[in-house]
Amino acid sequence: MTKTFYYKDAFILESGEILPGFHLGYTALGTLNDKGDNVVWIFHALTANSDPSEWWYGLVGDQCLFDPQQYFIVCVNMPGSCYGSISPLDINVPGNEPYYHDFPTFTTRDMIRAYGHLKTELGIHRIKVGLGGSMGGQQLLEWAIEEPGLFEHIIPIATNARHSPWGIAFNATQRFCIEGDPTWKEKNELAGINGMKVARAVALLSYRNYYTYGTSQQGVHNLSASTPGKEIYKAETYQQHQGDKLARRFNAFSYYFLSKSMDSHDVGRGRKSIETALQQVRAKTLVISIQSDILFPPVEQEFLASYIPSAELAIIDSHYGHDGFLLEFEKITDLIIPFLGITNIKSKVFTQLNEKHEAR
Numbered sequence: 001m002t003k004t005f006y007y008k009d010a011f012i013l014e015s016g017e018i019l020p021g022f023h024l025g026y027t028a029l030g031t032l033n034d035k036g037d038n039v040v041w042i043f044h045a046l047t048a049n050s051d052p053s054e055w056w057y058g059l060v061g062d063q064c065l066f067d068p069q070q071y072f073i074v075c076v077n078m079p080g081s082c083y084g085s086i087s088p089l090d091i092n093v094p095g096n097e098p099y100y101h102d103f104p105t106f107t108t109r110d111m112i113r114a115y116g117h118l119k120t121e122l123g124i125h126r127i128k129v130g131l132g133g134s135m136g137g138q139q140l141l142e143w144a145i146e147e148p149g150l151f152e153h154i155i156p157i158a159t160n161a162r163h164s165p166w167g168i169a170f171n172a173t174q175r176f177c178i179e180g181d182p183t184w185k186e187k188n189e190l191a192g193i194n195g196m197k198v199a200r201a202v203a204l205l206s207y208r209n210y211y212t213y214g215t216s217q218q219g220v221h222n223l224s225a226s227t228p229g230k231e232i233y234k235a236e237t238y239q240q241h242q243g244d245k246l247a248r249r250f251n252a253f254s255y256y257f258l259s260k261s262m263d264s265h266d267v268g269r270g271r272k273s274i275e276t277a278l279q280q281v282r283a284k285t286l287v288i289s290i291q292s293d294i295l296f297p298p299v300e301q302e303f304l305a306s307y308i309p310s311a312e313l314a315i316i317d318s319h320y321g322h323d324g325f326l327l328e329f330e331k332i333t334d335l336i337i338p339f340l341g342i343t344n345i346k347s348k349v350f351t352q353l354n355e356k357h358e359a360r
């Protein structure tokens with residue numbers, strides 16, 4: 001169940017903007033033990049919520065690698081998102097109406113600074129394992145640099161030290177899709193929603209790749225006419241379905257501002273250089289890369305591993321491309337078990353995983 005943390009003091013963003021306070025929706029599974037040494041902090045990516053047992057069900061949950069019986073597992077909904085934290089649809093106190101287009105962009109560094117207040121509230125002094133993929137990994141790296149003593153282990157997956165020009169171009173193009181929707185300037189929850197559907201379809205191109213589409217989206221849709229030139233192809237209905245699906249659970253404002261947050265990510269900002277920032281990490285680090293990822297390609301994780309002191313790099317094969325970090329539970333589990341030195345768990349984890357896959 002999502003809980004809410006309210007911070008009621010002034011909070012200064014990197015932009016200089018001052019918020020009178022903020023709130024964070026978060027999920028906490030399990031219990032903090034007496035020694036305070038069983039904390040696992042998970043960072044979600046662009047459109048997920050704060051409950052990793054929903055979207056990382058192969059890694060988090062009863063009898064999984066991260067089992068709430070053993071660990072105190074915390075995940076916070078990113079500021080700007082629509083699953084419980086401060087967001088563009090919340091009331092902007094001075095104006096007494098929702099922020100909408102005036103929502104202040106939280107950089108990834110602002111995000112982890114906000115999480116720091118929740119960490120204090122929860123009585124957490126040390127985090128045994130931090131892990132996150134994509135934009136989640138960006139926040140994890142920021143925090144491991146900002147507070148080098150906080151994490152014992154970190155596992156950044158399919159992520160980077162500074163968002164790339166390629167990634168920013170994808171995000172900017174998605175914002176153009178939203179801005180091009182004639183309803184975007186309106187002040188209501190549905191403003192820009194059709195633009196967001198197109199944006200999500202564009203994003204999918206970067207989350208998968210040529211081969212993913214080639215395998216699963218060959219040919220025409222079964223309801224399509226067979227007249228040459230009049231066919232509707234599977235790849236087309238797939239793109240449409242992905243946009244429609246997101247529009248049922250997200251809004252264009254959150255999508256727009258979270259993409260700005262991702263673009264802001266740069267661990268080197270104000271810290272001399274990216275390389276020296278990465279060298280501040282003290283946690284034992286396993287960087288995981290997905291070979292077929294065209295959005296955060298392996299060269300970015302090779303860079304991380306070459307500057308984070310004594311980091312290990314593991315590259316996994318995946319049919320899915322970037323989204324493999326949300327789907328390749330077995331391969332990820334297989335890497336984490338030896339990294340954390342866990343023994344006697346593998347068969348239990350995979351039995352559980354197989355049951356969950358079959359049930360879906």
Ligand SMILES: CC(=O)SCCNC(=O)CCNC(=O)[C@H](O)C(C)(C)COP(=O)(O)OP(=O)(O)OC[C@H]1O[C@@H](n2cnc3c(N)ncnc32)[C@H](O)[C@@H]1OP(=O)(O)O
Binds near residue numbers: 047217235239241323
């Ligand atoms: C509140 C919350 O729900 S947050 C938790 C859920 N969301 C998240 O965690 C965000 C991160 N998750 C994701 O990005 C995705 O869910 C992923 C990457 C894990 C998986 O992606 P999916 O879209 O489920 O997988 P995939 O690419 O195989 O597409 C399957 C979907 O496309 C549909 N589909 C496949 N081919 C076609 C086609 N040719 N035409 C139309 N639809 C198609 C399938 O029917 C299926 O639809 P459904 O999801 O509505 O059942």
Ligand SMILES: N[C@@H](CCO)C(=O)O
Binds near residue numbers: 135322
């Ligand atoms: N597919 C992911 C984004 C990829 O990083 C999401 O929707 O959160």
